[in-house]
Amino acid sequence: MDVLLDLYRDMWVVRAFELGLEREFKKGNVPGMLHTGLGQEAVQAAIAQSLRHTDAFFPDHRCHGLLVLAGTPGEKIMAELFGKATGVCSGKGGSLHSADPSVGNFGDNAVEGSMMATALGVALAYKMQKRDDLAAVIVGDGTSGRGEWHESLNLAATWKLPVLYCCVNNGYAISTAVGKAHATENLYEFACAYKMPSIQVDGNDIVAAHKATEEAVDHIRKGNGPFFIEYKTWRWQGIFSGEFRPDDEVHYWREEHEPIKLAQQHLISSGIADAAQLEQIKAEVEAQVEDWITFAKDSPAPDPAKATSNVYVGWEIAAR
Amino acid sequence: MDVLLDLYRDMWVVRAFELGLEREFKKGNVPGMLHTGLGQEAVQAAIAQSLRHTDAFFPDHRCHGLLVLAGTPGEKIMAELFGKATGVCSGKGGSLHSADPSVGNFGDNAVEGSMMATALGVALAYKMQKRDDLAAVIVGDGTSGRGEWHESLNLAATWKLPVLYCCVNNGYAISTAVGKAHATENLYEFACAYKMPSIQVDGNDIVAAHKATEEAVDHIRKGNGPFFIEYKTWRWQGIFSGEFRPDDEVHYWREEHEPIKLAQQHLISSGIADAAQLEQIKAEVEAQVEDWITFAKDSPAPDPAKATSNVYVGWEIAAR
Amino acid sequence: MKRMTIVQAINNALDIMMAEDERVFLLGEDIGHMGGDFGVTRGLWEKYGDERVRDTPLSEAAIIGTAVGAAMVGMRPVPEIMFSDFLGTCYDQIVNNAAKMHYMFDGQFKSPIVIRTATGGGFGGGPHHSQSVEGWFMNVPGLVIVAPATPADAKGLMISSIENDNPILFLEHKALYRVRGDVDESKYSTPLRKAAISREGTDVTVVASMKMVHESLAAAAELAEEGISVEVIDLRTLRPWDEETVFASVRKTGRAVVANEAPKMGGLGADVSAAISEECFSALKAPVRRVCGLDAPIPFSVSLEKLILPGKDDVKQAIKAALA
C-alpha cells in the first residue's frame, strides 16, 4: 500500500483523537489543561512515519496523536489523559508527561524547551553505544525563546550528535506571534548560526513534510550530525479555544490550506485512492478513538499507593 | 592631542595595573582568584574610549584596567581588589564585582553570561526614559555557551534595544578552545541569526578596534538597535598562569602581534609620537599604578559592620 | 468597598500603581492583549500600551534579567513568570543577581522588582504546573517572599511590594485566584513582614500560608464546635517572616502547628517550626507539628494529587495531636 495512504490514516488518528479528547474535556471528563494538535496532523504523521522504535523522541504538548502513531495502544494514551490507572504512566503524568519507552517515547517536559538539553544526552549515549538511532525533539516556535535552545543546538552541532530538531512553527506562542517575540519569523535561520543543516517546509503538506523528514533522518543516520526542520503550520486552538487571529489567516489555514483536505485532494487526483476509501479510513479511525475513550472512561482511578511510589528508586518516602 | 596617544596611555593603564596586581597577587597580598586583562589592552582601551559616563557598561572578569579608564580613581579599584574599606564596594565585591555607577560601571556578574540579560533591562529603561545612552556588555568567547547569550541577543534584536555586545574572543574558556566548544570559531556569526549587525575585528590592533567600536556606538546612538563586535585577541594568562597553548601561538600573540608593540610601531611610523614620548607615558602610568597599590595596601580592612549591612534595603538582618 | 476576587484585587493594585507611577511596568508571557494566563493583567495593555505591558518570548531568564537591569536604573518592573514551577529556569537571575546586587555592590544599586507568579496545586496541573516553590527560595538572603491569602491582602501587599526597594517574589496561589472578598477601591498598603492573625484563639496556634490559611480556618471553625479555640496566623510575608507575631501567639497558646502546602522536608514549615521550638521552648506544652505536602512531586491524577497535598482534615488531626 502507498505510504501516503498510511500517512492519511495517521493524520486521521491525530485528528480524531484530538476531537474526541476536546469533546470530553469540554464535558469535564479530562482534568487539567489541554493543548490539542488539531491542524498539525501532517507534521505529526510525518515525524512518526520516519522514526523507528529504537529511536528516541521527545514529544511536545500537542503530540497526543503522535504518541499513538509511535505505537503505544491508543487506549493507554487516552487513559493517561483521563488520569486513570490504565494510562501509560498510571495517571501520574497526564497530557504533558505521557512517556512510553517501549516505542521510544521519552515523554514531554512541560517546562518548554528543557528537553532540548535532555535530547542531547540520549543522542550522545546512542553515539557512545555505537547505535545508529537518533533522538528527535519536537518543539514549538515559542520555545525558541529559551536559552536551552541555544545550548542544545550549539552542542549538538559541535559534537555532531544524532539529533533531529522538529520545530513546529504554528505562528504563535499562546497569543504571541513569532515575529513579535523573535528576531526572525523563519526559525530555521537560527540553525544556520550553528552551521547545522536546516530546512523550512510546509507542514500542512504531508508530501513535503514526509519527504523533508525522511531526508533529515537519512542524513542523521549516516552519521552526519544533527538536522533542523522547521514545519510551517497552524493550530486550530487559539487562546484556550478562544480566537484572536485575523479572519483571513483563520480562513486560509482552516479552509484553503487545511492538511487533511490537501492530502485528500492529492490522494484522489493522483489516483492513489478514491473518496469512498478515504471516507472509510476516517470512519474506522473515529470508531477506534471512541473505543479508546470508552476504555479510558471505564478505567479505574489510580491505586492510592501510586501517590507515593517511585519518588526515589528503591527508597520509600515518609507517610503523612 | 591625537586620540591614539590617549589610547596608548590607556593601554598602558591596563597593562601596568594588571602587572602590578599580578605581582601583588603572587606575593599573597590580593585575596581570592585573579583573572588579568594582560594581552587585551587594546580591546579595553577601545571600549572605554567610545563610552560616556551616562552609558552603562557591564565589565567582564578581566576588565580591571577598563574600570579605571571609565573614570573611577585607580586607587579605589585597586583597593577593592585588595578587599579594603576604601574600595569602590568597600571590599565586599572584589575583582569580580567592582561596580561604580557614577561612571556607568554596573559591575561584573561572576556567573558568566548572566549579565547579558541584565544589560537588556538597562537598555530598555534608557529607551523608555528617552535617553540616547546605551548599555555595553563585555563577555568572553566561552560565555557564548550560555543560554542567556541567546535570550539576550534575541530580545535586544527584537526590541531594537541600545545594547553594545563586546565579545572578547581570546580563543579559550579557561583551557577549552573556542572551536572545541562551539559550532563556530567566529562568534560574530552567531549574531547573524538575529539579523543583528555584527563585525569581527582585530582586537590587538588599537586603530581597528577603536574604529569598529566608534562605528558600533554611533549606529546604536542613532536608534538602530543593538550591535555586536567580536574582538579577536589573546590573553597572556593561561590556566592559572600555567601555559598550555602551542608555542607558535604563544609566540605570535606575545611577540609578533602584541597590542602595545603594534600601537608603538603605528604611533612612531605615522609620526604621531616618538619613542621617548611613549617611554614617558609608560613611566608615568607605572608610577601611578604603584601609588594605587601603596594606597590599597595601606588602606584598612572594611569596618566589621559592613559584613551585615545592605543585605536588604532598609531592613537589618539578625545577628548571630 | 467592592467584592473582588484575588485576580481582580491584584489587577486593581497594578492599575493604581501604573497610573500613579510611570516607572512601573509589566513584562512577561502573554500578559498584554491576552491579559495573562489567569487574567491578572487584563485590561492593562489596552490602558497602558505595548511599552508598559510588554509581551515577551519564553525567555524566563531574560525576563528577570531585564527586570533587574531596568530596576537598577530607576524603573519599577513587575515581571510575571507564568507558573512558579518555571522559576527554575531563572533561578540564577533571582538568587545571584537580584538578591545579591545590593549587598555585593555595597548599596550602590538596588533591585526593586516584584516577580509575580502563579503557584500551588489542586487543579490537576501535574508535576510542572502545581508546585509550591517558596522552599526553593527560603535560604536566599536579600530576597523577600510575599504570599497573600485574601483579596484585600493581595492588593495591599502588591502595592507595598511595588513601593518596596527590595527584590520580591510574589506568590499567587492558583486555588485562591477566585476567592472573593471586600476590597477598598482606593490606594492602600498592607505592611510587609507583618503576619495577620486571621482568627484569634487560645488553645493552639496554627501558622499557615496561602491556601493552607483557608484550610486552617475551616479546621478552626469545625474545632470551635468541639470547644477547641484555634488561633490562625497568616504569615503573608514568608521571608523574612514575622517572628514577633508568631512567638507571641505560641507563648500565649503553648502549642503550635505549622501548615504549608510544599513537601515537609526543607520547606518553609521547617524554618518556622525550628524557630518556634528554639525561641518558645519553655512555653511549649507539646511538640510543634508540621502539616505539609508529602515528599513527592505532584501527580496529574486528581485523586492522587489529593493524597499528596495537605488539607483541612490534616490540620485538624495535627491540632488534636497537639492537644492530646
Add this chain to the structure above:
Amino acid sequence: MKRMTIVQAINNALDIMMAEDERVFLLGEDIGHMGGDFGVTRGLWEKYGDERVRDTPLSEAAIIGTAVGAAMVGMRPVPEIMFSDFLGTCYDQIVNNAAKMHYMFDGQFKSPIVIRTATGGGFGGGPHHSQSVEGWFMNVPGLVIVAPATPADAKGLMISSIENDNPILFLEHKALYRVRGDVDESKYSTPLRKAAISREGTDVTVVASMKMVHESLAAAAELAEEGISVEVIDLRTLRPWDEETVFASVRKTGRAVVANEAPKMGGLGADVSAAISEECFSALKAPVRRVCGLDAPIPFSVSLEKLILPGKDDVKQAIKAALA
C-alpha cells in the same frame, strides 16, 4: 591504606568506577586536559580519553540535561558544575527534570546522575563562588544530596553515589579538598542515608555537615578538656538525612546543636532542628540551637567573610548555651 586528600580520594573513586563500568563518563568545563578547576579529574582524560572525559562549553543547563538524557538510556554520567553557585543556571534541569522523571513517568525512566560540584566559602571567593547551596535543594523530592567531610567518606560515598539509581547532588567543600586521611585503595562503598558518629559523647549532640563537622570536632576536643562530652554526627547524606541516628543520639544526650555553613533561615539546619524538636520533644532538656551563616551573601573581603561564616567558637558557644 594510603594518605590522600579529598581531591585524590574522589579522583580515585572516579578512576575505579570508570575502569570497572564502561557506562560511567564525566562531562563538564575543563575537566579533561586540565583536570578540573580543583584537580579532581586529573589524569582521567589521559587514561579514558575525550569521549569519557568530555570538556563542555559554559552550558550548565545542557551539561545537566545531557547527563539526564544519557542516564535515561543506561549511562552513568558524572557531570561537574565547577562552582555550586552556578547551579542556579541549571536549577530547572535538576529539580524539574532529573528529580521528577522517575515519579512522573511512574518508574519507566531513571535518572542516575551524580552532579559533582565545589561548594562552600572561606577562601575570598566572593558572593558568586562561596555559597553553600544545599538549602536551595532541600525541598526537592526525588533528589539526593550527599556531602562528605573526610577523604575515606568522599571515596566511599562517591562510589555509592555512582552505583545508586537516583539523581545525586554531590557537594565537595572547597575548604576540605586538601584535608588528608587514610583511604583504602581498593573499591569500597560507604552507605547513603547513613550518618556517621564522628565522635562519641554523652552531654550534647552536634549534628553537622561538611566543613562544620571539622569545626564541631575541634570544638568538642576543646570542650572535652573542660569536662564536656560532645557527640558529633556527620550527616553525610543531607537529603534524605538519617533521622534514626540523629534521634537516637539526641534521645541519649537530651541536647542538640545543628551546625551548617549556609544561612540559618530556610537552611538544612532548619529541617534537622525542626525534626529533632518534633520527634524528641520529651527527651529535650534545652532548645535545639542552630549554628549557621548569617543571613547575608558572602563578601569578598576575608575579614568580612569570617564574620558571616560560622566557626568552632560559635559551635562551642551554642554547646555551652545548651548546657547552661
